[in-house]
Amino acid sequence: MQVIFKLYATLQDYLPAEAKKTNSFPLEVGPGTTAQHVIEQFQLPQKLCHLVLIDGRFVPPAERATRVLKEGETLAIWPPVAGG
Amino acid sequence: MAWTRKILRVDLTNGTCKSEPLNMEWAQQYLGQRGLATKYFISEVDPKVDPLSPANKMIMATGPLTGTPASTGGRYSVITKGALTGAIACSNSGGYFGAELKFAGWDMIIFEGKSPKPVYLSIENDKAELKDAAHLWGKTVWQTEEIIKKTHQDPQIRVSSIGRSGENGVMYACIVNDLHRAAGRSGVGTVMGSKNLKAVAVRGTLGLGGLKDAKGFFAAATAAKKVLADNAVTGQGLPAFGTQVLMNVINEMGALPTRNHRDVQFEGARGISAEAMAEKRPSDGKSHLVTNAACFGCTIACGRISRIDEKHFSVVNKPEYWGASGGLEYEAAWALGAANGVGDLEALQFANLICNEDGFDPISFGATVGAAMELYDLGILTKEQIGMDAPFGSAEALCKLAEMTARGEGFGKELGLGSARLCEKYGKPELSMGVKKQEFPAYDSRGIQGMGLAYATSNRGACHLRGYTVASEVLGIPIKTDPLTTDGKADLVKAFQDATSVFDSAGVCVFTTFAWTLADLQPQLNAACEGEWTMEKLAEVGERVWNMERLFNNAAGFTAKDDDLPPRLKTEAAKTGPAKGLVSGIDKMRPEYYKARGWDANGVPTKETLARLGL
Ligand code: SF4
Numbered sequence: 006m007q008v009i010f011k012l013y014a015t016l017q018d019y020l021p022a023e024a025k026k027t028n029s030f031p032l033e034v035g036p037g038t039t040a041q042h043v044i045e046q047f048q049l050p051q052k053l054c055h056l057v058l059i060d061g062r063f064v065p066p067a068e069r070a071t072r073v074l075k076e077g078e079t080l081a082i083w084p085p086v087a088g089g
Numbered sequence: 090m091a092w093t094r095k096i097l098r099v100d101l102t103n104g105t106c107k108s109e110p111l112n113m114e115w116a117q118q119y120l121g122q123r124g125l126a127t128k129y130f131i132s133e134v135d136p137k138v139d140p141l142s143p144a145n146k147m148i149m150a151t152g153p154l155t156g157t158p159a160s161t162g163g164r165y166s167v168i169t170k171g172a173l174t175g176a177i178a179c180s181n182s183g184g185y186f187g188a189e190l191k192f193a194g195w196d197m198i199i200f201e202g203k204s205p206k207p208v209y210l211s212i213e214n215d216k217a218e219l220k221d222a223a224h225l226w227g228k229t230v231w232q233t234e235e236i237i238k239k240t241h242q243d244p245q246i247r248v249s250s251i252g253r254s255g256e257n258g259v260m261y262a263c264i265v266n267d268l269h270r271a272a273g274r275s276g277v278g279t280v281m282g283s284k285n286l287k288a289v290a291v292r293g294t295l296g297l298g299g300l301k302d303a304k305g306f307f308a309a310a311t312a313a314k315k316v317l318a319d320n321a322v323t324g325q326g327l328p329a330f331g332t333q334v335l336m337n338v339i340n341e342m343g344a345l346p347t348r349n350h351r352d353v354q355f356e357g358a359r360g361i362s363a364e365a366m367a368e369k370r371p372s373d374g375k376s377h378l379v380t381n382a383a384c385f386g387c388t389i390a391c392g393r394i395s396r397i398d399e400k401h402f403s404v405v406n407k408p409e410y411w412g413a414s415g416g417l418e419y420e421a422a423w424a425l426g427a428a429n430g431v432g433d434l435e436a437l438q439f440a441n442l443i444c445n446e447d448g449f450d451p452i453s454f455g456a457t458v459g460a461a462m463e464l465y466d467l468g469i470l471t472k473e474q475i476g477m478d479a480p481f482g483s484a485e486a487l488c489k490l491a492e493m494t495a496r497g498e499g500f501g502k503e504l505g506l507g508s509a510r511l512c513e514k515y516g517k518p519e520l521s522m523g524v525k526k527q528e529f530p531a532y533d534s535r536g537i538q539g540m541g542l543a544y545a546t547s548n549r550g551a552c553h554l555r556g557y558t559v560a561s562e563v564l565g566i567p568i569k570t571d572p573l574t575t576d577g578k579a580d581l582v583k584a585f586q587d588a589t590s591v592f593d594s595a596g597v598c599v600f601t602t603f604a605w606t607l608a609d610l611q612p613q614l615n616a617a618c619e620g621e622w623t624m625e626k627l628a629e630v631g632e633r634v635w636n637m638e639r640l641f642n643n644a645a646g647f648t649a650k651d652d653d654l655p656p657r658l659k660t661e662a663a664k665t666g667p668a669k670g671l672v673s674g675i676d677k678m679r680p681e682y683y684k685a686r687g688w689d690a691n692g693v694p695t696k697e698t699l700a701r702l703g704l
Binding site: 013028 | 320321322323325326327329330331332333334335337338341342343359363364368391418419420553554557560563564565566569571572599600603666667
């Protein structure tokens with residue numbers, strides 16, 4: 006099944022080349038794939054995975070390993086950032 | 090140098106400048122800058138005063154840490170009754186002006202009356218005089234600064250001035266210092282213009298002194314700087330990406346107000362984000378972003394310096410805009426972009442440059458354009474009235490309207506009214522997206538519920554910087570709360586509002602609070618300032634300042650019904666994203682907040698609350 010995977014700010018270094026212009030790309034994942042599985046698959050440093058959203062909703066660190074991705078969902082991740 | 094203990098009182102009507110001692114008893118109760126200047130203001134000005142009459146006063150104030158080596162210790166604020174809002178206004182600016190004023194030996198300048206002709210105030214340490222500004226009237230902020238530096242033959246003079254918009258009565262005119270730092274909101278520049286005061290030029294060489302415990306202060310400031318450097322947000326995130334990094338975050342969360350709040354997600358968000366600013370554009374192979382920048386003494390350096398694409402339609406044959414200049418920050422990019430459905434990054438930077446050059450608030454301007462575009466979409470405003478087609482998404486209209494507003498030409502004059510007065514004029518007051526006549530900043534209160542309450546109860550009208558609960562609801566600072574619920578938001582908003590009042594009264598930047606708490610600020614203040622500055626005392630100062638501002642607004646005629654959001658946010662649910670189906674829960678949160686504050690059901694502080702705070 007397919008999900009959308011987005012990486013921003015310093016994490017965009019981990020994007021495949023074709024996704025650099027959009028920060029976003031479709032990702033094939035198997036059933037039962039969790040947010041944490043994707044983080045590991047792309048070798049994202051854990052401490053940079055600060056803001057993890059699935060369809061815009063915050064996934065607390067404790068739930069990343071259990072929150073299973075569903076078809077068509079969007080997983081978006083940011084390092085620690087802020088604005089005003 | 091903590092307090093210099095000196096105030097400069099400038100009587101514009103009679104053309105006099107006098108020094109007077111700072112009221113040190115008040116300094117112990119209100120600290121400085123926002124708190125202390127507001128205390129002076131409300132003690133001297135009738136709350137019912139017409140903001141644009143000579144009887145209104147305007148104060149430029151530093152905090153006790155302004156000019157010290159505390160990180161970000163370069164801030165100053167402008168306190169007055171806001172032209173846009175009719176409420177207490179306090180607009181805070183960075184850059185270098187505030188520190189220079191301190192180095193000249195002044196805690197604050199109180200302007201009163203109205204000059205019979207355009208003047209500027211020239212300060213060189215303890216020498217202060219009003220000078221003729223006939224040659225500066227009609228000039229932009231950028232020209233004014235250049236001319237003053239040339240006239241005084243001193244490139245190190247720091248200048249704060251109004252542009253043509255402040256002269257022309259744009260209701261949300263700013264006071265701009267150091268070319269692109271501004272006391273931006275509530276129309277403080279409009280008040281300055283109404284007084285025929287074009288600029289304040291300061292040169293200060295008296296340096297640093299008067300710290301209570303200099304050694305202790307340097308140790309505390311160094312420790313606090315380490316906290317900023319070690320924190321991932323203030324040490325890495327903000328310097329690398331600036332505030333603009335929020336564009337994609339807030340869009341993903343479904344809280345990015347789009348097309349005058351009709352939508353909560355903008356399909357063009359990525360193209361106007363920090364990520365887009367950093368990538369090479371196809372036209373010239375250069376990135377929009379040139380570098381980051383810092384205000385005086387700041388070890389965060391969140392500022393953005395960018396270069397516009399010379400081939401962009403907005404600047405063809407206008408080489409004066411081709412150099413590197415300030416922007417885009419998140420709020421400006423949102424207001425000029427998503428709020429109008431405009432996804433052209435270069436167009437946003439052009440409009441932003443015009444706002445800086447002629448001194449008007451890009452948040453209020455952008456949001457007012459958004460309201461005008463909705464009126465156009467509804468057929469209430471026509472092409473003939475506006476002077477062009479102005480559908481949502483038109484970068485051409487945005488750029489032209491920015492120039493027309495700066496110059497006070499055609500429909501630009503109407504945009505200068507701000508969205509509340511514009512929508513009222515055309516019979517659709519409900520389409521103005523703001524509180525107390527001030528336009529919302531870049532967070533939708535359906536998707537971030539706490540911000541709705543923070544906007545509704547902000548003493549200076551809709552504002553994100555009075556109580557930035559986004560830190561908690563989105564970013565998890567200091568703890569993560571759920572943005573979609575109203576539960577607990579009354580206490581959260583109160584806590585943010587009170588703490589922010591302390592930071593704004595100290596002379597440091599509120600962005601330090603992404604890493605600092607009051608516990609990081611307290612040792613710096615306690616070592617710098619005479620007296621004992623405990624955590625308890627600071628917490629009380631914050632709450633006292635907030636209630637004092639509230640009392641002024643109540644006396645000015647504001648009531649609980651002004652602590653409200655436009656009907657759109659209470660009746661039209663978010664269409665997409667996590668908040669889909671939600672409206673703002675402001676009506677539930679408001680009474681909870683009044684209770685948390687110790688106010689009665691009408692939003693009036695009770696006798697007990699006032700007694701507790703010594704008000
Ligand atoms: S954090 Fe940004 S706005 Fe604040 S003082 Fe530093 S550069 Fe200026």
